[in-house]
Amino acid sequence: MDSTKTKKEQLPWELIEEVLSHVPPRSLVRFRTVCKRWNTLFNDKTFINNHTWTFRFILTTKSKIYSVSINPKIVVRELTLDIPGIQPEIKHLVDCNEFLLCCMDKGASVWNPWLNLSRWIKADVSEPSSRFRIDGIGYDTDNHNNNNNNMIVKERLYTTIGSYRKDHSHEAWWGIHDFASEEWKDLEVEPSQGDKEPFLLTKSGVSLNGNLYWVAFYDENDPLYHLLNFSFVSKRFSDLLCYLPCGMNHPRDALVLRVFRGDRFSLLKQCHVTKKIEIWVTKNMISVEDGNDVVWMNFMTLSIPNFPGLVPNKYSYSQPSYFIQHKRLVMCSCDETGKPWIYVVEENKLISKVHMSSVVDPWPLHCTYFPSLVPVPGGRRKEAELHV
Template sequence: MQGLSKPRSELPEMLVLEILSKLPVKSLTHFRCVCKPWSSSFQTPHFITKHRHNNLKSNNLNVLFKRFNGNTRGDLYYFSQLSTVKGQNFSIEDNIHLPFFEICWYAPVADGPCNGILCLDDGHDKAALWNPSTREFKILPQSSVQRPPLVDSTTFRSLGFGYDSQTDNYKVVRFVVNYFEEDSDAGLMFDQNDQVELYSLKSDSWKEISHPRVVPGDSPPFNSYVNGFYYWQTIRNCDFLILSFDMVNEKFSTLPLPQFGGTLAQYYLHLLDFNGFLGAIIYPREGTDKYFDLWVMNRSWSKTLSIESVPGVERPLGFWKNGELFLESSDHELVLFNPCTRQLKNFGIHDDRETMQTIGYVESLIPINGRSEHEERIIRRPAVGGSN
C-alpha cells in the first residue's frame, strides 16, 4: 500500500511578499530568477515603497566611503563599500571606480542620499544619478537651456538633489555662471551672468528657473538635502545665511544660521539631515583637539548635542546609528566616536587627503531609468581579504 503524500501547504501571496520586502536588495536580485510573478512584484510601486519603509523602520543603513587614490590622474577618487555586518568593523567589501568621472579632478562629488539614490557631478557639466543598491547608473543629458548671446564660457556649480513627493519625481538644481570677454583700454576684462537650471527625472530634461540673487558656496558635505528641501550655505550683503530650495514648488528662500557665538571665519558649519530635520554641526577650524556642537532646526534653532574635547581628529563626516559619529582623524583615518562612552574606534581605513566622505544610505529598489553599472563600465573590485 502506497503511502499517502502530505498535502503541500502554500503561504498566501501577500505574506510571501511581506517577507520578501524585508530582504536586502542583493537577495531580491537573485530571487528575480525564481519566478516571473516575483520579478514583476519587485518592480511595483507598492513593493518598492514597502521595502524602503521596512529598511527605514529597521534602520538598515549602508555606508559608502569616498576616498583618494593619488596614484594616477585618471583614477583619483573612488568609493569603498563598507560592510555593516555586526562584528566586521566596517571592513571594505568592494572598491568602486566610475570611469565616467575618471579625468575630473576632485570628482565625483556625491550629493544625497535621497531615498537611496545619489547624484554625482564633476563640478562642471557632467552629472549622473546612481542607485548603489540596484547598481543602476544614469548619465544626465546635456542642458538645453539657452545661454545669453555672446557667452564666452559657462561653468556649473552648487548642485542640489532631492525628491518631489507631490509628483513622485527626482530633481537636480544647479547654478550656472556665464562669462563674457570684453576688450577695453585697460586690457581684457570679464563680465558674468548667472542662471539656475532644474533637471527632472520624469521628463529627463533641464529647464531654467528664477535665480534667488544669492549664490551658494561650498560643496557637500557642507550642504544637505532634508525632507523635500535642499540647503546651501550662502552670503548676502556680508551676512551668512542658509539658502533653501523647495523641491515641490521649485522656490528659493533663506533662513538664518544658528546663533552659536562665533563666526564662520573661526568655525566650520556642516549642514545635515538629523532624523528628518535640518541639522548643523559646528566645530573650530584650528587645532586637532576638537569639540562639536549639533544644532537642529525645528521652527527655530536649538542646540541638541555638545561633544567636548575629542583629541586627534580633524572633522566630522556624519552620524551613524545610536548617535555615533564618523570622524576623520588627524592621520586621515576613518574613526567612529561614541558620545556616551567617549570611545574612539579606528577601522584602519586610510585616505591620502582631507577629502574623505562617508555616505550612509538606506537600500532602495527605486528605478532611475538608467543602465546597469556593467553597461556603464563601472568597476567593482572585491577587497582582497577585506583589505582597507
C-alpha cells in the same frame, strides 16, 4: 493524516527577517511583490541598517570609489560606477537621500550604489571656460498626471538643479533638469532679501522632502547663518525664516547640515580652537510653510581631550561627513596629511578611531549615504533588469 486538517508550517517572522537581511539588494526589489508585509519591511530603515550589505559612507579618489560599512565593524570595499564612454573622475560628491550625485567635468551621474544603477546627466554648458556643478536632486509631486512615463517613483517628478559660473565671475546661471524630458531649462532667480545676494556656505544643497536647503549668509559679519530653500514646486529660492543656532567663528570651524530622522535637520559644529563638538537638531519636522516655527535644540555636546580637528585645512571641501544613530555619533574626516579616518563617539567618549588604510589616494571626497531600494528614475533599461 487528514490533509484538510494539515496546517501550513511557517517560519518565525524573526527568522524570515534574518534570511532576507542576507539577500542581495537587487533581489529585494523583485521580492517586494511577494506580500505586503515584505514590501513594508523593505521600507523599514532599521531592516536596511541591519542588512549585511549596508554601508554608511562613500569615499572617492582619482582612481577608486569605496563604500564603508560601520556595523558590527568598519569594512571598506571597492565600488564600480560604470558610465559608457566616460571615465568617472568625480570632482564633487552629493548625498541626495535615495541617490548620490557624482559630479564631473561634462555632467553628473545620478547613482544608487546599493543597487548599482546610474543615469548620466549631461551638463548644459556651451562655453568651455564655465565651471559647472549640479547642486542637488529634488522633486515635485504630480497627483493629476496619469502618464506612466512621467510618474517616477512614488509619483515623484525628479529634477536636478545646476549652476555654472564663468571664470572669475560671481554671477551664476541656474537651470533645472527634468528627468522625464531630459531637458535643461533656465531658471530666473530673484534675491530672497531685496537686492541682497546670498553667499552659500555649503557647496551643495541638503535634500529634504523634495526641497533643497543651503547654509547661507548675506553679510560676512552675520553672527548667525540662515537656511536658504529652493522649492521644486514653486521653482523659487526663499529664506526659511529661522537662524541656525550658531555661526562660524574661525575659518577652520566645522559646520555641517544634515537630515535627522528623515524629516528634520541636524547641525554639527566643531570649534577649531577648543575642538568641542556640538550637535543641534530641530525640534519638529521641517516645513517650508511653517519656517517661523523652527526651533533648534542642543542634542549632544562633546569635549574629548586631544580630539583632532575635523577641518584639517582652510578649504571648505574638507568638511567632515557624519550621521547620528541613537546616541552615537559617527564621523568621517581626513587628517592633515589627507588620510581618511572614521571616529565613533558615544557618551562623551571616543569609542573607536580607525584609519582607512585601504583607501589608496590622499584627500578622498566623502559623504554619508543611507542605502535605499529606489531605482534611479528614467533609467528604463536598468529598471527593467530589476524585474527579470
